[in-house]
Amino acid sequence: MSSIDLGLSFKAYDVRGIVGETITAATVEATGAAFVDVLSLAGQTVLVGGDMRPSSPEFAAAFAHGAAGRGANILMLGLISTDELYYACGSLDAAGVVFTASHNPAQYNGMKMAKPGAVPVSSDTGMFEIRDRAQKYLETGIPDGTETGTIAETNVLSxxxxxxxxxxxxxxxxxxxxxxxxxxxxxxxxxxxxxxxxxxxxxxxxxxxxxxxxxxxxxxxxxxxxxxxxxxxxxxxxxxxxxxxxxxxxxxxxxxxxxxxxxxxxSPSAVTALVARREIARAQAAGEEHPAVIHNLITSRAVPETISAAGGRAVRTRVGHSFIKAHMAEEKAVFGGEHSAHYYFRDFYNADTGMLAAMHVLAALGEQRAPLSELAAEYDPYHATGELNSQVEDKAAAVARVLADFAPALAAHPAAGGTAATAATCPTAYAGTGVNVDRLDGTTVIADNGSWWFNLRPSNTEPFLRLNAEATNPALLNTLREHVLARVREAA
Missing domain, CATH: 3.40.120.10 (Alpha-D-Glucose-1,6-Bisphosphate, subunit A, domain 3)
Structure with a gap:
């Protein structure tokens, strides 16, 4: 029996909690059993590994015990990185889990899960069903399976x-x-x-x-x-x-x-553009016409420009790895990149791997004589703010205040995204500039003349409104940033 609410640690894309409080050996064992049941993995191989956090070995063993008890055959991978799990799930065509809390502090741990072929487990593909089944097992006990699976070890690093x-x-x-x-x-x-x-x-x-x-x-x-x-x-x-x-x-x-x-x-946008050009060229050499590359909407405008110039097809998506991975599969994209330095490769089972991205940068640098500072400048012609957070309780009202300045016609009809309007009440730096607004992810305002854009995205879990902006010169970017932030924070 357990009173721990798994809703505190199960997120849309992974599990993260505080060790001993919201994630324990008992919750992990129940999750292992639920993982097998929800994904129908009895009689199949399940891969289990963990990072270097002190609690990872205990949690890996608990998950394996719960999963084997429901009939899965466990392969313990020992110490692994997250992209090692994706490699193992892809190469062995098996489901798996890695215990990690990524960049979170030491008191945290969690799970990233994948189906066979490294297909991610998220809120759209079974994460919350696993949560609910595990919660039931915590409260009523894990039932015995018809058969108990085996537990063995292997190593996938080489x-x-x-x-x-x-x-x-x-x-x-x-x-x-x-x-x-x-x-x-x-x-x-x-x-x-x-x-x-x-x-x-x-x-x-x-x-x-x-x-x-x-x-x-x-x-x-x-x-x-x-x-x-x-x-x-x-x-x-x-x-x-x-x-x-x-x-x-x-x-x-x-x-x-x-x-x-x-x-x-x-900038991760420059890395995305550099790697995109290389992956497009490789796909074209194999006879592929206009290979698709995925990028989220707050990467630099240089990313789609580079993709198009290289003969590829740029596909814009929302922020978040589940959206990127879904589009990677749908579009049969050769590569995908995010502003957060997640890089996805078709040849890596549509999964993200920092090491493979680093190898592409090393190859591009080492194949010519210029220093990286010169090479990267080719892919970074604009000026960007990075992500700026403002603590705002009424996020919708803050966005409306900004739109009232930049697109007054749209502010009167907030649902009418995608219609051009003149920025009549903007500061003089924008006077007469036509703008377009879209709501693919948050609210993006784009100057028709291509000189600037900005995006406001509300956090789903915190009272933050996130600003990303880009412009053709530093002075214009500074004016844009200060004006938008002032309006956002006006009543904060």
Whole structure:
């Protein structure tokens, strides 16, 4: 019997909770049993692994016990990154789970689940059904299965490394010095396997390691490279060592951020555009016409422009990996990228992998002589704010205030998205500029002349309204940012 409400830890795309409070061995065991029942996995293989967090081994064992009790045959993968799970689910055509809380602090843990072929488990594909079944098992007990499955062990690290090496050939690039900040996360194990010589022949890469010791208490800094303060050590090391490039991974190593030779962050949009061009060219060489590339709506305008210029087909989608993965499958897209540094590959089972994205950047850099700062500039012609959060209780009213300035005709009819209007009451910087508004995800206002755009998206779980904006020059961006934020925060 348990009084823990699984609704506190089950999210739309994964499970995340505080160890001992909202996620325990008992909740995990019940989830393992429910996973097998809801996805009809009795008699089939289920893969179970975990990251370096202290609670991951206990939770992996509990999940395996619950799943085996309902008839699944368990393969324990031991220590794995999230993209190792996707590789294993794809290559073995088996369902699986990895215990991780990604970039969350040490007191958290959770689960990312996948069906056979690395198809994600989300709110649209069984996540909440698993939650509800597990909640029932917590309250009434897990029933005995007709048969008990087996539990065995295997290791997929060498296979994962070999598969990634088969997708991007780094053997012929010029020598590069690469600083890698693993943040005490799983990249401390996967980097030597893929980019080093643990299993495979050495590459022309000199790896300078930062925080490769696996430690789920994160003693060096939080394993969240989305926050600028967590990149400071890497930026300093790139400059100190005169490195060609720096790579920063999050805790479960499914995201990768890139630092150029000057210690400057390369925007994930620029990485998306660079990788998109390479993947489009590879697909075209195989005879594919106009291969699709997915991008979310708050990546830079340079992303669809690069895709179109390379002969690809840009497909715009909402923010969130479930939307990206769904469109990857629907469009048979060769690649997909998000502003949050998640990168998805058709050849990686439509799943996201930070390591494969890093290898594409290394290949592009090493195949020519220019420094990364010059190479990346080709894919980053605009100026962006990044994501700015405002704490606002009435988010709809804040958006309406902004629209009243930028599109007064639309403000009077909020449902009429997609209609052009003149920004008659805007500041002088925008006077006379036609705008268009769409509501694919939040509210996006786009200047008809292409000089700027901004997006306002409400958080579903917090009292935040998120602003992303981009413009053709810094002064225009500053004016846009300050005006929108002032209106958003007017009554905050």
């Amino acid at each position: 296979g994962y490394a070999g598969y990634l090496r088969s997708l991007v050939d780094l053997t012929g690039i010029r020598p590069l010095k690469v600083v890698v900040d693993a943040g005490n996360g799983m990249a401390g194990m996967t980097t030597p396997a893929v980019l080093g010589d643990s299993f495979l022949p050495a590459l022309p890469l000199e790896i300078v390691p930062l925080y490769f010791e696996l430690d789920g208490t994160f003693p060096s800094h939080p394993a969240n490279p989305l926050e600028p303060e967590n990149l400071v050590d890497l930026q300093a090391a790139v400059r100190e060592h005169g490195a060609d490039i720096g790579l920063a991974f999050d805790g479960d190593a499914d995201r990768c951020f890139v630092i150029d030779d000057t210690g400057t962050v390369v």
